[in-house]
Amino acid sequence: MWICELKPELGGLRDQIYTSFKEAYAAGRMKTGERLPSKRALAARLGVSAITVEGAYAQLISEGYVVARPKRGYFVADVFVGAPFVVGSALSSGLKGRYDQGKSDERVEIDLSSGMADPKTFPFATWARILRETITTRERELMTPSPSKGVAPLRAAIAEHLARFRGMSVDPEQIVVGAGSEYLYGLAFQLLGRDKRYALENPGYPKIGQVYGSLGAELSFVDSDSRGMRVVGLAESGANVAHLSPTNQYPTGAVMPISRRYELLAWASDAAERWIVEDDYDSEFRFSGRPIPTLQSVDALGKVVYMNTFSQSISSTIRIGYAVLPETLLDRFDERLSFYSNTVSTFEQHALAEFVRRGCFERLLNKRRLHYARVRTAIVENLKSSALADRCELFERDSGLHFLLKLHTSTPDAELARRMTDAKIRLTPVANFYRDPERAEPKTYLLRYSNLDPEKARIAFDRIARLL
Amino acid sequence: MWICELKPELGGLRDQIYTSFKEAYAAGRMKTGERLPSKRALAARLGVSAITVEGAYAQLISEGYVVARPKRGYFVADVFVGAPFVVGSALSSGLKGRYDQGKSDERVEIDLSSGMADPKTFPFATWARILRETITTRERELMTPSPSKGVAPLRAAIAEHLARFRGMSVDPEQIVVGAGSEYLYGLAFQLLGRDKRYALENPGYPKIGQVYGSLGAELSFVDSDSRGMRVVGLAESGANVAHLSPTNQYPTGAVMPISRRYELLAWASDAAERWIVEDDYDSEFRFSGRPIPTLQSVDALGKVVYMNTFSQSISSTIRIGYAVLPETLLDRFDERLSFYSNTVSTFEQHALAEFVRRGCFERLLNKRRLHYARVRTAIVENLKSSALADRCELFERDSGLHFLLKLHTSTPDAELARRMTDAKIRLTPVANFYRDPERAEPKTYLLRYSNLDPEKARIAFDRIARLL
Numbered sequence: 001m002w003i004c005e006l007k008p009e010l011g012g013l014r015d016q017i018y019t020s021f022k023e024a025y026a027a028g029r030m031k032t033g034e035r036l037p038s039k040r041a042l043a044a045r046l047g048v049s050a051i052t053v054e055g056a057y058a059q060l061i062s063e064g065y066v067v068a069r070p071k072r073g074y075f076v077a078d079v080f081v082g083a084p085f086v087v088g089s090a091l092s093s094g095l096k097g098r099y100d101q102g103k104s105d106e107r108v109e110i111d112l113s114s115g116m117a118d119p120k121t122f123p124f125a126t127w128a129r130i131l132r133e134t135i136t137t138r139e140r141e142l143m144t145p146s147p148s149k150g151v152a153p154l155r156a157a158i159a160e161h162l163a164r165f166r167g168m169s170v171d172p173e174q175i176v177v178g179a180g181s182e183y184l185y186g187l188a189f190q191l192l193g194r195d196k197r198y199a200l201e202n203p204g205y206p207k208i209g210q211v212y213g214s215l216g217a218e219l220s221f222v223d224s225d226s227r228g229m230r231v232v233g234l235a236e237s238g239a240n241v242a243h244l245s246p247t248n249q250y251p252t253g254a255v256m257p258i259s260r261r262y263e264l265l266a267w268a269s270d271a272a273e274r275w276i277v278e279d280d281y282d283s284e285f286r287f288s289g290r291p292i293p294t295l296q297s298v299d300a301l302g303k304v305v306y307m308n309t310f311s312q313s314i315s316s317t318i319r320i321g322y323a324v325l326p327e328t329l330l331d332r333f334d335e336r337l338s339f340y341s342n343t344v345s346t347f348e349q350h351a352l353a354e355f356v357r358r359g360c361f362e363r364l365l366n367k368r369r370l371h372y373a374r375v376r377t378a379i380v381e382n383l384k385s386s387a388l389a390d391r392c393e394l395f396e397r398d399s400g401l402h403f404l405l406k407l408h409t410s411t412p413d414a415e416l417a418r419r420m421t422d423a424k425i426r427l428t429p430v431a432n433f434y435r436d437p438e439r440a441e442p443k444t445y446l447l448r449y450s451n452l453d454p455e456k457a458r459i460a461f462d463r464i465a466r467l468l
Numbered sequence: 469m470w471i472c473e474l475k476p477e478l479g480g481l482r483d484q485i486y487t488s489f490k491e492a493y494a495a496g497r498m499k500t501g502e503r504l505p506s507k508r509a510l511a512a513r514l515g516v517s518a519i520t521v522e523g524a525y526a527q528l529i530s531e532g533y534v535v536a537r538p539k540r541g542y543f544v545a546d547v548f549v550g551a552p553f554v555v556g557s558a559l560s561s562g563l564k565g566r567y568d569q570g571k572s573d574e575r576v577e578i579d580l581s582s583g584m585a586d587p588k589t590f591p592f593a594t595w596a597r598i599l600r601e602t603i604t605t606r607e608r609e610l611m612t613p614s615p616s617k618g619v620a621p622l623r624a625a626i627a628e629h630l631a632r633f634r635g636m637s638v639d640p641e642q643i644v645v646g647a648g649s650e651y652l653y654g655l656a657f658q659l660l661g662r663d664k665r666y667a668l669e670n671p672g673y674p675k676i677g678q679v680y681g682s683l684g685a686e687l688s689f690v691d692s693d694s695r696g697m698r699v700v701g702l703a704e705s706g707a708n709v710a711h712l713s714p715t716n717q718y719p720t721g722a723v724m725p726i727s728r729r730y731e732l733l734a735w736a737s738d739a740a741e742r743w744i745v746e747d748d749y750d751s752e753f754r755f756s757g758r759p760i761p762t763l764q765s766v767d768a769l770g771k772v773v774y775m776n777t778f779s780q781s782i783s784s785t786i787r788i789g790y791a792v793l794p795e796t797l798l799d800r801f802d803e804r805l806s807f808y809s810n811t812v813s814t815f816e817q818h819a820l821a822e823f824v825r826r827g828c829f830e831r832l833l834n835k836r837r838l839h840y841a842r843v844r845t846a847i848v849e850n851l852k853s854s855a856l857a858d859r860c861e862l863f864e865r866d867s868g869l870h871f872l873l874k875l876h877t878s879t880p881d882a883e884l885a886r887r888m889t890d891a892k893i894r895l896t897p898v899a900n901f902y903r904d905p906e907r908a909e910p911k912t913y914l915l916r917y918s919n920l921d922p923e924k925a926r927i928a929f930d931r932i933a934r935l936l
Contacts, residue, residue, distance in 0.1 A: 119611040128603040131815075135596040143587040145784045179647040179787070179811035186654065194684045210807045216662040216684060316613045317814040319647070339678045343647035346785040347599075348813055 002030050004037075006046060013048050017056035025065060025076070036066060036074040065258055077257065109424035110460040115401075116451040118375075121368050122315050126360050127351075134351040141350055146342040149333075150177025150322070154353035158322055161356050166283065168297050168306070170324050176333070179343035180319040181281065181309045185211040185243075187340075188305055188323065191333060192241050192275045199239035201229050203433035203440070205250045208243060208279070221435045224249055228256035231263040242268070243277040247292050250282075251402070251433050251446055261295055268303040280308045284365045285372065285401055302328030310352060313365065320344050320352055372401055378454035379403075379447075386458055387465035394447075402448040404430060406441065409468035413443060419467040425460050470498050472505075474514060481516050485524035493533060493544070504534060504542040533726055545725065577892035578928040583869075584919040586843075589836050590783050594828050595819075602819040609818055614810040617801075618645025618790070622821035626790055629824050634751065636765050636774070638792050644801070647811035648787040649749065649777045653679040653711075655808075656773055656791065659801055660709050660743045667707035669697050671901035671908070673718045676711060676747070689903045692717055696724035699731040710736070711745040715760050718750075719870070719901050719914055729763055736771040748776045752833045753840065753869055770796030778820060781833065788812050788820055840869055846922035847871075847915075854929035859936055862915075870916040872898060874909065877936035881911060887935040893928050 002024040006016045024030050036042075039057060043050040057074055060066040067077045134142070141151070149155065155172035162168040178184045189198075189212060198212050202221035209219055220237035223230050229244045242264065246256035256264075268274040278295045296306035309321030325333055342349075355361055383394060388407075395404040405427070409416065413429065420427055427445045431437035449457070470492040474484045492498050504510075507525060511518040525542055528534040535545045602610070609619070617623065623640035630636040646652045657666075657680060666680050670689035677687055688705035690697050697712045710732065714724035724732075736742040746763045764774035777789030793801055810817075823829055851862060856875075863872040873895070877884065881897065888895055895913045899905035917925070 116613070122611060124607055124611070131603055132600055135599055139592055142785055143590060143592070143783065145584070179651070180809055182808055183647070183651065183811055190682045207807060214658045214804065311809070315611065316809075317610055319809065319811050319813050336682065339675060340650055341648055341779070341784075341787065343651055343787050343811055345787050345813075345816055348816065 001034075002036065004042060004046060013046075013052045014055040014059075017042070017046070017048075017053060018059050021056070021060055021065070030076045032076050034076045036076070038073055077259070107421070107424060108426045110456050110463075111426045112452065112457065112460055113426055113428040113446050113448050114451050115448050117312075117315060117368075118371070118451045119315075121364075121371050123360065123364055123367075127355065130354045130358075130360070131347075131351050134347065134354060138350050142347050144346065146344070146346045146349060148338045148340055148342055149173075149175065150342055150344065151346055151349045151353065153357070154349045155322075157353045157356040161361065162324070165362065166280075166294055166297070168294060168324070170296075174325045174327065174330065176323045176325060177342060177344055177349060178321055178323070180311050181279070181307060181321045182207065182211050183343055184307055184309075184321050184323050185277075186215055187337060188243075188277055188307070189215050189217055191325075191329060191337060192277075192305070193273065196240040196273070196275075197238055199229070199234050199237050199242045199244075201244050201249060202435045203251060203430070205245075206433065212243075224252060224254060226252070226254050227260050228254045229264070231260060231267055234264070235267055240271070240273055241275045241277060243279060245279045245281060246295055247280055247283045251430060253402075255292060258293075258298075261298060265295065265299060265301070265303060269301050274303065276304045278304050278306045280306060281312050282401075283308070284313045285369060296324060296326075299326065302326035305329070310361075314352075314355075314361070318348070318352070320348065372450065375449050375452065375454060379449050379452065379457050382454050382458035383461055386461035388461040391465055391468055401450040402446055404441075404444050405447045406444045407464070407468060409443065411468060416443065416467070420464070423463050423467060425463060427464075469502075470504065472510060472514060481514075481520045482523040482527075485510070485514070485516075485521060486527050489524070489528055489533070498544045500544050502544045504544070506541055545727065575889070575892060576894045578924050578931075579894045580920065580925065580928055581894055581896035581914050581916050582919050583916050585780075585783060585836075586839070586919045587783075589832075589839050591828065591832055591835075595823065598822045598826075598828070599815075599819050602815065602822060606818050610815050612814065614812070614814045614817060616806045616808055616810055617641075617643065618810055618812065619814055619817045619821065621825070622817045623790075625821045625824035629829065630792070633830065634748075634762055634765070636762055636792070638764075641798065642793045642795065644791045644793060645810060645812055645817060646789055646791070648779050649747070649775060649789045650675065650679050651811055652775055652777075652789050652791050653745075654683055655805060656711075656745055656775070657683050657685055659793075659797060659805060660745075660773070661741065664708040664741070664743075665706055667697070667702050667705050667710045667712075669712050669717060670903045671719060671898065673713075674901065680711075692720060692722060694720070694722050695728050696722045697732070699728060699735050702732070703735055708739070708741055709743045709745060711747060713747045713749060714763055715748055716750045719898055721870075723760060726761075726766075729766060733763065733767060733769070733771060737769050742771065744772045746772050746774045748774060749780050750869075751776070752781045753837060764792060764794075767794065770794035773797065778829075782820075782823075782829070786816070786820070788816065840918065843917050843920065843922060847917050847920065847925050850922050850926040851929055854926055855933035856929040859933055869918040870914055872909075872912050873915045874912045875932070875936060877911065879936060884911065884935070888932070891931050891935060893931060895932075 002021055004017055004020045006013065007020070008016065010016045010019045021030070036057070037045070039050050039053045043053045057066060057068070061068055065077055066074050068074055152172065154177055155175040158175050159170045159172045162170050176184070176187065178187060185208060194216065197218045197220055199220045199222045200209050200212070201224045203224065204221070209221070212219060220239045222233040222237050222239070222242075228246050228249050229242065234242055246261060248255065264276060268276050276295060280294060294306060296304045304326055306324040307321065311319055311321060380394065383389060383392075391408045393406045393408070395406070407416070417429075427447065429440070430444045430446055431440035434440045470489055472485055472488045474481065475488070476484065478484045478487045489498070504525070505513070507518050507521045511521045525534060525536070529536055533545055534542050536542050620640065622645055623643040626643050627638045627640045630638050644652070644655065646655060653676060662684065665686045665688055667688045667690045668677050668680070669692045671692065672689070677689070680687055688707045690701040690705050690707070692698065696714050696717050697710065702710055714729060716723065732744060736744050744763060748762060762774060764772045772794055774792040775789065779787055779789060848862065851857060851860075859876045861874045861876070863874070875884070885897075895915065897908070898912045898914055899908035902908045
């Protein structure tokens with residue numbers, strides 16, 4: 001049984017409730033299926049608003065501790081049963097720069113699947129000012145070669161950001177800066193071992209497999225369900241390394257609940273040379289709740305290499321990502337990979353350090369979240385008032401930068417694709433992200449709005465309606 | 469027999485003489501051992517100055533077409549006989565940022581083997597101005613993601629530079645920009661094949677083997693002599709790919725003569741999947757003669773991947789290199805590797821494009837060459853007036869940024885190393901660059917002066933003299 005006690009030292013009221021539940025859960029005081037107090041009852045007892053309790057519950061739901069049963073209340077989730085893969089509830093959610101990034105095609109008039117960040121949201125003036133200041137004030141640092149893992153101020157700024165934004169406790173010594181995620185995948189491959197088998201998510205982001213494949217890794221594609229990569233499938237695959245995005249599976253947007261995270265860590269702990277690469281590429285664009293704890297934060301055995309990139313969150317024209325190594329791999333990195341020169345110029349490393357240190361990065365993320373929320377609302381409105389309104393379904397959750405759009409039509413997929421091309425519309429089928437496309441929901445497309453003008457979207461919706 | 473005819477359309481007088489000889493050689497009109505006219509006789513006949521003829525001959529000598537025999541004259545070189553490996557004549561010459569770059573050690577007071585470029589020679593003000601202008605005037609380009617191979621203006625500027633500076637005719641489509649040479653070695657490995665055996669030079673630059681090795685390549689180390697990698701050894705190694713620096717072997721400074729270049733190309737042409745990676749890292753720092761034609765320029769069959777880097781020639785803090793692919797590999801690159809995002813930020817790509825386009829890069833190279841020549845002279849003078857003067861020999865050629873210093877002492881190498889460490893002097897033995905250190909000339913060290921203060925060098929020379 002959970003008796004919620006408020007501990008002001010844990011932060012705001014919502015966080016206190018949230019943490020109190022997690023402690024009770026971790027201590028075994030809340031069992032699967034057990035009912036939580038109703039929002040109203042708990043709010044009354046604690047003397048807080050119902051909205052505060054609702055925020056805490058929403059967070060627990062998004063992390064998989066709790067399920068809401070309509071008209072019945074809140075229950076501790078049955079944590080070891082995977083839910084079936086359901087379009088609508090699980091599919092959709094965050095992605096941004098991923099896939100097809102930067103590809104442009106003159107035969108396309110309206111691109112409904114472009115993952116580029118909206119250049120208008122990039123604080124160019126601020127970035128330019130910091131670049132100028134860096135040139136002017138840091139001559140000596142700019143002429144000093146970077147250590148292999150990156151310059152100290154940037155690694156310190158990243159560590160601080162991870163502490164504030166992701167609740168991660170990381171020593172700057174664990175951080176390796178590199179020229180974008182793809183480069184860092186390659187480093188991970190060299191660090192964790194070329195003789196390993198790498199398990200990737202299916203469906204998933206195709207580039208990850210392309211990078212590992214190009215380097216000669218043996219690959220297994222493990223099915224994801226609504227809770228992320230299936231650990232049973234992972235175990236059966238014989239893989240030693242699992243590369244996945246637990247906070248934001250691509251393209252389904254599935255959030256891996258805490259229970260499966262522990263299952264995954266249990267899998268990794270079963271053998272010495274098992275590792276997890278936690279690709280946290282898009283965690284910045286959740287629209288509500290606070291970000292979900294990373295695998296890295298709950299990894300007691302040093303099995304997790306955490307990765308993220310500024311190319312996604314700032315601008316795809318900036319090629320800087322980073323990995324956080326577990327302490328278990330620090331010596332191995334020094335032995336095997338510290339001969340490498342760092343791949344990012346010292347100039348951009350110092351400028352980015354300032355950008356993060358001064359809070360510009362967090363302000364950019366906040367601004368982007370607001371901007372994208374407005375764009376999302378406008379696009380939904382435009383869809384509802386378009387000719388396509390009663391010929392489709394839109395699936396979305398409260399995080400991320402895409403919808404899934406399911407079209408109601410008897411026209412076969414291939415014919416539909418031909419007609420879209422003729423109409424100069426690009427809309428990517430979700431099937432493209434499956435190793436086995438027949439598993440994908442048919443006639444379902446990725447509608448990405450990070451750089452989509454709602455007015456253009458309306459034109460596209462009307463045009464698509466005429467094609468069905 | 470060679471009858472030199474001047475053809476003004478071929479350029480300056482020196483170039484006309486040079487080209488006329490090469491045509492006669494290529495046509496078989498000059499045989500091994502045949503004598504060339506004396507400088508004075510040819511100058512008189514052509515009505516040009518003896519200095520002009522001397523310049524043309526020096527170039528032919530440096531490229532290995534011609535040998536000068538003291539008091540006897542100039543002869544066509546015996547092109548297929550490798551000379552023995554001789555310290556003094558062949559050892560020494562160009563290197564700059566290579567190896568140990570950026571490593572600093574507080575236990576070292578005077579570093580005689582640091583390969584860093586002298587920061588004072590970097591035109592920081594110009595670079596800063598171009599960075600500022602790029603920020604101000606290129607907002608749109610900076611927000612547009614780079615194509616996989618790099619932005620068009622940079623690739624065009626590199627192509628033009630290669631045409632002017634190296635006489636290479638390259639289409640910008642052949643150029644791939646990446647975050648430094650080490651990254652590009654990895655791309656070459658993925659492009660040419662993970663199943664290949666890679667032949668590297670012995671002695672050689674250790675990092676090349678570290679990169680290929682870390683990626684899992686099978687390696688062979690092929691002996692170099694005074695003419696560069698021995699093709700007989702290469703053939704025996706069973707390698708499919710030869711990675712070498714024909715214009716400036718490291719650390720010997722050997723320049724591969726044209727005859728051996730043809731041998732090498734002949735080796736590559738003997739099988740479909742044989743390739744050459746021409747690592748031209750330091751060609752900018754020859755002090756006389758014009759740069760030697762690259763393998764890439766004489767590669768008729770599309771077997772050569774040419775590589776160079778601005779991290780060496782501008783500043784090690786700028787991480788930008790490039791590869792020039794032969795046309796035979798363009799489709800393969802598109803198929804296998806164009807999924808990669810470019811690893812250099814668009815900002816630095818555009819800034820570097822301007823730096824090269826405006827001639828700043830060539831001016832920097834010219835300035836550096838003058839600066840290094842002065843430093844070299846001062847260091848030689850200081851050595852001659854130091855207590856070490858009669859306890860050593862200095863070997864150098866007219867190109868490159870290091871000497872070899874051979875110490876005359878009966879103290880064993882290991883004891884010598886211990887004493888140097890105690891005296892806080894760092895001086896790297898050439899043996900460090902050999903797979904089989906016993907092959908190296910004993911008690912011989914790499915004295916690198918690209919970032920060495922002549923006054924500090926004098927102190928070090930006196931200190932070393934007391935250690936012997």
